[in-house]
Amino acid sequence: MxxxxxxxxxxxxxxxxxxxxxxxxxxxxxxxxxxxxxxxxxxxxxxxxxxxxxxFPGLIDTHVHFRTPGLEHKEDYFHGTQAAAAGGVTTILDMPNTRPPLEYPQQISEKIAKVTGSSYVDFGFHFLLTNRNLPFIKDSISSKSVASVKVFMAGHETAHHTVYDEEYLTSAAEILAEKGIMLTVHAEYQPLIQGSSIPIYENRAAAVAAVQMLIRIAKKTKCAIHVLHVSTIEELQLLFKAKNENIPITYEVIHPHLAFTHNDYMKLGELLKLRPPLREKKDVEYMWKSLIKGDIQYVSSDHAPHTIKEKKSDIPPAGMPGVQELLPMVYTELFQRTKDVTRTCSLIAKLLGENPSYLFRIANKGKIALGxxxxxxxxxxxxxxxxxxxxxxxxxxxxxxxxxxxxxxxxxxxxxxxxxxxxxxxxxxxxxxxxxxx
Ligand SMILES: [Zn+2]
The missing domain is CATH 2.30.40.10 (Urease, subunit C, domain 1)
Structure with missing residues (x-):
């Protein structure tokens, strides 16, 4: 001192x-x-x-994939956190779908040891829920050690652990509610995707069905449930209604869903492959309107880097980078809609600072305030x-x-x-x- x-x-x-x-x-x-x-x-x-x-208060990106451990050929803390810093992001929360995934309690301290010294920004982790690790979560995971417990209700190229059984998710939610830990969810209902003849970008029903299930679970268990990368008007309307009924459910949008549509994907190809997929213009405009109104509380990047070679391969993985672009992208689009610097800057400080910090219980961050x-x-x-x-x-x-x-x-x-x-x-x-x- x-x-x-x-x-x-x-x-x-x-x-x-x-x-x-x-x-x-x-x-x-x-x-x-x-x-x-x-x-x-x-x-x-x-x-x-x-x-x-x-x-601004140092920005907080609560949804990044820094690929450590196991996938460092496409991202690591040394590079990913520099991208964050260059984008004005000083805190990141990292997703658990690494190799191996973050699914056992002792891996948390191992991961902290591994990335400390190469991280330019402060960090926290989301922990993975699989169909086999609930006993470990029950015994050894506390609200002080993780930002949330995340579950993938649908699988894709980087997420092999899917859990969509309502009974299992309900028992997980009961345990997490007791511990004061939020359940964060990739909300697409796998059975409505697998073998479906509907092209993925038109498959809005899979997302809607997942959100409906999560609202039921949140209502029943009182567990705080957080829906990641909401992408359709239908999901948002269900979520707004649930929130009005004081069901403990929250949600994020990610900037790729705010920037691009399915038409862009048709033009630009697999670089823009995303899950949930890029949607339609009407969804994009609805999300911007809801952000400006305050009905959506924050935006993250879902920074999910893959190499160009992987994106152009026969089985291109879903996801794209974006932690460095989060602030400029959201500011540019918000300003275009509000035409007001002060209003836009205040919105930025809330959407990318105060709100995500509050939601994920991050201590001493997200505001410019004494202490x-x-x-x-x-x-x-x-x-x-x-x-x-x-x-x-x-x-x-x-x-x-x-x-x-x-x-x-x-x-x-x-x-x-x-x-x-x-x-x-x-x-x-x-x-x-x-x-x-x-
Ligand atoms: Zn993600």
Missing amino acids: SKHWDGLIFGGTAFLPEPLHNSYIGIKDGYITYIGDEKPNVLYEWEYNAEGLAI YHADLTFFDYNKKWKLSSEVLYSKCGWSPYENMYFRGLVVKTMLRGKTIYSDGQMVGDAMGHPVNFN
Whole structure:
């Protein structure tokens, strides 16, 4: 503990998420220690003038696949977390469908040991529910050790453990409810996909059936259930209704579903293969409207990198990278719809900071507030730029957004008061560590 402050930020507009113009933000020992209009009379080691920039709480991407262990040929923490930092993301929650998958309790500390030292941002894990590991979850998994327990109700190329039996899911939900752990779900009902003659992109019934089942389970068990990558109007309408009835169910949307449609997939091919699949224009517009209204609480990336070679193979895997593109993509599209910088920035701070942090019980993150980590993202909201592959950090080396134009560029990212990314360069050490869960 030093008696000097680490640093002082002034100028710019901080989005706490509420906008605060031209204030001073003081940082001490990695925490926000001061927010005010008066310049504090203290010694500090550095200062940063954020004039003309938006200052967001370090963004939180609750849905990434960093492929460690076992699939590091397409992504690892060293590359994936640099992509995060370059995109203004300072905390990630990593999915468990690795090789081996994260399905036994002792693997959690092994994984922490493996990625510590190569992670540039703070991290947490989702734990996998399979049809054989419920006893271990019951005995050894606590709400302090994992962000959630995830289940795949449908299989695809990267997810071989499917569980869609309502009785089994209900017993899992009962156990998780007692522990205060959320069940997060890839919600497509496998029996309606397997052997179905309906092309996958038109198979909305599989997603709807899964959501209906999850609403029943949440209502019965009072377990908090979180539906990942909701992609259709029908699912959202069911979920809005359930939420109004105080059933403990929440949901996310992911930016590939907000950016592309099935028509894009027909034009651009397997690079855009996704599960659940890309949908229709009407779904995309409904999701944007719901985000602006506040009916959808957050957006994640579902950063799911594969190599170009894999994507162009005979059995292309589903998924695409996106952690670095999350903020510019969502900002660009929201601004286009609201035409209001302040409103859009406030929405960003909520959708990509405060709300995901609250939902996943992440301690001391997601807001610019006293006592919170000084995780900060500095964003030039007027800057227009074109995404080229040279700026990408993901190990897979490509982006579905290549050659597209964005409004708004991350100029600096700080993790616990230390700059980790600045003006197109990574700086400092890989100092990410595991998050604490409330
Ligand atoms: Zn995913």
